[in-house]
Amino acid sequence: MRYSKKLTIQLLFAIAGLAILSVFISNLTVNLIRTGMGLNFNWLIQPSGFALSESSLPYKPSDNYLWVLFIGWINSLKVIIAGLILATIFGLIAGIARTSQNILLKKVSSLYVALIRQIPLLLQLMFWYFVVFLSLPESPIPILGSMVIISNQGIIFLGLNLSVEFSSLLIGLSIFSGASIAEVIRGGLNSISKGQWEAFRSLGISENLGMFRIVLPQALPAIIPGLTSQYLNLAKNSTLAIAVGYADLYAVSDTTITQTGRAIEGFIVLLVSFLLLNLIISGGMEVINRLTMKSNYHF
Template sequence: MARTPSRSASGLRALLRDERFWQIALQVILVVVVGAVFSYLFGNLTSNMARSGIAFGFGFLKNPASFAVGEDLIGYTAQDSYTKVIQTGIVNSLRLVAAGVITATIVGIAAGVASFSDNWLVHKISRVYVGLVRNVPLLLQLFFWYFAVFLAAPRRENQIVFPSSENAWMVINNNNVNLIGPGLPNEVWVGLMLVALSMLLFGLLWRAMSTFREGRFAAGLSGWISRIGNAALIAGVLVVNYYLLFSNSAEDRLFFKGGVLALFTNPAGLWIVALVVMAIAFFVLWRLRLKAMMDAGQDGKPFLIGMIVLAIAAVAIVIFAFNWTPPTVTEGGGVTGGMEISTRYAAALTGLTFYTGAFIAEIVRAGIQSVSRGQWEAARSVGLSNGQAMQLVVFPQSLRVIIPPLNSEFANLAKNSSLAFAVGYPDLYSVANTTFNQTGRPIEVFLVMMATYLTLNLLISLNMNQLNNAVQFKER
């Protein structure tokens, strides 16, 4: 009489044949192996540091830094701690990255669209710019802009004034560049950057909350792990955003006023809040007008009038409420008023802008070429000019091809900003380099740098991926 297998043996065989079990098991094994490797490496590191009489830790960040920083927006002095000087470097890096993303996108889109221009000269300038800049290393370009352009500018006694001394819009000397600009205090500029960073984090929060709302979880153990991970992510983002937006004390090791407090406690900041509210209202009116035109066949004129009123009010606020002042040339070559930026910052921003813009131009050109020729012909058949066809028909369709590689270029710009130290700009890498040279703590300092750049790039990637999903064609 044949023996029948036991129920436990049959259950084990069924479990081993289950593909879902192996998917989870392999992931658990991988996590254990990676954890064991990092545990071994960290133990080896701490033992080597102990033999040298050094204990791993970040307590040294409380000590006075004792070195000056050429540019800062949070009131750093040489008597402050290493924590504050590193935060100064982070703010300086964010200032460079944020401006670089905006200017590189503008230059890249302009050069990419210009490559399709019917004007021979415009087309050739675009092609020469892209071919030249893309094939020269960024570090050499930064040296060029700093030493050959900005540092080679005349001294203050013979500075360049455009268009005239009586009506100056821009003043350039070998120390600073003064432009017509808003008279916003440093606190408001930092607050704007913190709010922008918080919005990137809100993108992460929105994705996690959408996952819960739509119930996009796998069955079994992996689904519960995903639920716990998303819940922890939501809690972490809320805590971080609280400190970024509402911090008001140096006791929490954040030496700046939170973004919301900085904006709501300053008159110029209140006008910026008003602009944000108006932008949200404009977007709502635009959506309502689009819905009225598509669903009800109406012209949407009341919504259009509201949008025009909001646009006029926003322009008036920008012009009259931000205390725009031109640079004023004084006797002896001095300059007062306007928005002053150092030649170091100007060289770093210019180099990053034109270098990244050249790659963005090729991405834009490829995206436009991906739109079929029939779309051009259809646009012309209804009487649209080349410019109108590009703006209303072709370019919106090309975004689904443009945005994915644009994600990589923005991330590259954030990482390439660390080269700004080569021209003397005190970004995160520059102040961190001085910090570990003085403290002899390269491991801890490099961990802070790696965490900062990793977080920034992950936030850029996440939000660009969400934007990419929004512009993709939706199948019905």
């Protein structure tokens, strides 16, 4: 009886959702017919006619819109993947530091999380772009020997030339997302019973080894769901790249819509592209979650 009631409620919600969706589609169709535009994607094979500030693949203005949108998608994917790696490193360090017995590390990491989470991401991106990078001298400044070289043209890291737009976006996104990831990691570590911490300390195992070999693996099932949400937020926040002039998917789509006047089709392409990005992230994290659950079961 209870199962039947739940099934009925779910069915009603599904019908309501489909009804709302049908109303939106109907209104869209009527408006398109009224304006005489209709849905048309033929513009995708027309020459784009505009240049890109940054391209990971060969591109010239005579290439079609489909190709330039793909390049924008690749640019987005590039900064998102790099951002996920850096943000995870920042978040892991800060999250572990917040559970540390070292008072100084705990205070510094708490200040980082509190400060960064209170400042809007857009302001942070503009800070890194206008205040930090564009204020640097033109002459290269070596850091860590010759491993990293910075200037107002961007960053050279191990031979890779990162533009000032890409560098500003990457650092801003990583630091901002890292603060939220730190809280997710701290919550996961705090979910582990104190007995686990006391056990490895009583065995004379060092804090670092005990953290990464005993505590952190057990905390991963509690960390990964929240981590997935933060990864998806980072992917969506990357659309603020337009504020620093980075040619990501959103910036390229905005220019494309302006030139072609095909706003609805442009937003459909943008929606499908970001849906694909988010599905890749969610699918990857789901695989990691299953592997983690399996390894913790054997553990």
